[in-house]
Amino acid sequence: MSDFFIIGNPPIEIYLRKNSQAKRYSLRISNKDNKVSLTLPRWSNLREAREFAQSQEGWMRKHLAQQLKPIIVHYGQHILLDGKKILIQHGSEKAVSVINGELFVSGSEDELSGKLRAFYKTLARERLMTSSDYFAKLLGCKIKSITLRDTTTRWGSCTTNGSLMYSWRLMMAPRKVQNYVAAHEVCHLIEMNHSPNYWKLVESVVPTYKADRSWLKLNGNLLHQYKL
């Protein structure tokens, strides 16, 4: 048995500790370094251990989120993009670009957070405009404007006259989730509430919306930990 495995997205690394005295599987999260360890009883097997860890994913994410510290971005470190951790590399091109799964940014460390913020904002404008337009066309409604902000309590909002607002930090979430938030807001142009009818409408355009919604609930605070 290897000494750790990974579950979920973004991944959680789970370190395994055999203990012949243990009567059951149990999980611990260290207060010092947030390391997650799973104690295995003598009779354990990897499949069961994994199932147990998966059943506790919500608990782990909640616990880990409470211990989140703000991350100051540096070259050579990772940041979330489309739900995956991506390495920030020093590049020579002026524009920020993704090449072979790495994020290339030019300039000094001092400029890094500003450049990344601008990159996420531009990407958010492109992507969320495209998906909002797509859903608006599908549902036959009109969008007046789209603004991007760095909001802390909501991922998107809209007004009855068709002005949509999104958090650019959504670009750190998986593409599916970004798409769901766009559908969520555009559906409000038809149903300005969270009634069962509203959710039916959302489901008709994004059948997997429940998973996307819970991804945001479980991982949303990861998107806020980066100081940009």
Ligand SMILES: [Zn+2]
């Ligand atoms: Zn809503």
